Amino acid sequence: MGLLGKILGLRDKVMPVSVNDENFEAEVLRSELPVVLDVWGPSCIHCRKLEPIIIEIATDYRGRLKVAEMNAAAAPGAARRLGVLGTPTVIYFRAGREIERVVGFRGSLYHRDLIDSEILAEPPPPSS
Numbered sequence: 001m002g003l004l005g006k007i008l009g010l011r012d013k014v015m016p017v018s019v020n021d022e023n024f025e026a027e028v029l030r031s032e033l034p035v036v037l038d039v040w041g042p043s044c045i046h047c048r049k050l051e052p053i054i055i056e057i058a059t060d061y062r063g064r065l066k067v068a069e070m071n072a073a074a075a076p077g078a079a080r081r082l083g084v085l086g087t088p089t090v091i092y093f094r095a096g097r098e099i100e101r102v103v104g105f106r107g108s109l110y111h112r113d114l115i116d117s118e119i120l121a122e123p124p125p126p127s128s
Contacts, residue, residue: 014058016069024078041087046105
């Protein structure tokens with residue numbers, strides 16, 4: 001990034017990690033960071049509306065959260081394993097376990113609130 005970009009506060013965008021049937025376990029289930037997985041479809045209009053939000057989240061939460069994307073049509077095994085019935089579906093994982101699932105388009109604020117309150121927040125201690 002050039003000097004002008006630094007002065008204006010622009011930063012390099014972080015693109016989501018591409019997930020498929022072969023790398024699903026390594027990238028999502030065995031990730032050391034919490035994962036936001038955007039499951040999309042090639043003909044899904046709402047998926048296209050969600051794409052810039054997902055890139056913005058990947059950029060803003062870099063180093064604290066892994067953001068991944070998966071084309072449901074190109075990764076049918078992983079989509080079936082996750083029980084994805086429609087797109088867009090955004091699934092939130094922590095320590096390899098699904099924490100939350102959002103089906104359909106939701107705006108940036110909705111996803112950020114969910115990330116801050118549910119995904120990056122410290123989990124409650126086990127009850128005794």
